[in-house]
Amino acid sequence: MPIMDHPALLASRQGWRRAGSVVVFTNGCFDVLHRGHVHLLERARALGDVLVVGVNADASVRAVKGPDRPLVAQGDRAAVLASLAAVDAVTIFDEPTPARLIQALEPDVLVKGGDWPVxxxxxxxxxxxxxxxxxxxxxxxGYSTTGIVERVLAAHRRAAAPAAGAVSGPLAALAESIAVEQRLLAECGEAITRAGRLLADTLLRGGKVLLFGNGGSAAEAQHIAAELVGRFSRERRALPALALTTDTSALTAVGNDWGFERIFARQVEALASPGDAVVALSTSGASPNVLAAVMAARDRKCAVVGVTGARGTRLGGLCDAPVVVPSTVTERVQEASLVIGHVWCEMIDACIADAREP
Incomplete structure (x- = not known):
């Protein structure tokens, strides 16, 4: 079957609907296609009459999985998928999530792999x-593209000679942090500024920003919120921002009555409105309470910004503007997250000044 652009796909959808066909949709990066992918697609196809596969564009993969991905270009990934007997149509989407594509396609069945709770x-x-x-x-x-990539990289590291003059001892952590932030500047600048513009636009339109995370990320959420409510580098009006990590009564009440997983989601349900933005901070990208709050924000038509580490593809895949720090070390990701927050604060200050608001 052909690789379709969105207008052609929606035109085909009308024909499938007239024929009474059950349309199944699934999506993913499908970077380095493996047996696990084929098995999932075959099972998805068995649930209906037509299987449509949405494929993240290259820019979308970079946003979700970090600057080193994809390994295979979008056209090649789509072509390989289109050649499979189980697949009836393939389409490429540019955004980090397929939300708008799913709304337009209106599939009868939506399928994801078992690592994604419904x-x-x-x-x-x-x-x-x-x-x-x-x-x-x-x-x-036993099948995972990320696992394959990590095995290849591990073999490469074992074969590589140690760097000459590497910093050792107590200052090694400082050298590592500098190296991560150099990569952050070189590889993630576009993602950082895109997220910053989204936050600035939200505030200029009269929306508010809600921030949340656990542990060190909770402290960073409070720090960024304080800079927005107060000021960062210049005088300006107070901005509506709130860290959902500070109200101990709400946190303990929700945690006691609904469980720790709901401590942020319940607050999002109470405080968020369409047009607001949330900032989700998670070095692992897999914290259940952070992910639950992100889904609550999406349900309320809020924009979702996220900061996570190199393994945080779960959170990255749920965000409108994800920033994936190129490190798997928790401490380095937290350090980079603070710098990212400061960049956003500077961008917001500049946007407010340019708008000449009182």
């Missing part, structure tokens, strides 16, 4: 509200 699947609400089904299918054990 409550974290983007588009699930739209599909179920129309009477469709959303399924998380068990994965074939």
């Amino acid at each position: 409550e974290q699947i983007v588009g699930a609400g739209d599909v179920t509200r129309r009477g469709g089904r959303v399924l998380s299918l068990p994965l074939l054990p």
Whole structure:
């Protein structure tokens, strides 16, 4: 079947609907296609009459998985998928999530792999509200593109000679931090500024910013919120920002009655409005309470900004503007996250000044 652009896909959808066909949709990066992917696609196809596969564009993969990905270009990934017997149509989407594509396509069945709980699947609400089904299918054990990439990189590191003159001892951590931030500047500048513009636009339109995270990320959420409510580098009006990590009564009440996973989501449900933005901070990208709050924000039509580490693809895949720090070391990711927050504060200050608001 052909690789379709979105207008051609939606035109085909009308024909499938007239024929009474059940349309199944799934999506992913599919970078380095493996047996686990094929197994999932075959099972998805068995749930209906037509299987449509959405493929993240190269820029989308970089946003979600970091600057070193994809390994295979979008056209090649789409061509390989289109050659599979189980796949009826392939389309490429440019955004970090397929939310708008799913809204336009209106599939009867939405499918993701078993590492995605149904409550974290983007588009699930739209599909179920129309009477469709959303399924998380068990994965074939032992297959993962990220695992393949990490094995290749590990072999490369073992073969590489140690760098001459490397810093050792107590200052090694400082050298590592500098190296991460140099990569952050070189590889993630576009993602950082895109997220900063989104936050600035939200505030200029009269929206507010809600921030959350655990541990060190909680402290950074409070720090950024304080800079926005107060000031960062220049005088300006106070800006509406709130860290959801500070109200101990709300945190303990929600944690006690609904569980720790709901401590941020419940506050988002209470405080967020359409047009607001949330900032999700998680070095792992897998904290259940952070992910639950992100899904609550998406349900309320809020923009979602996220900062995570190199393994944080789960959070990255749920954000409108993710920043994936090129490190798997928690301390280095937290240090970079603070710098990113300061860049955003400077951008917001400049935007407010340029708008000549009182």
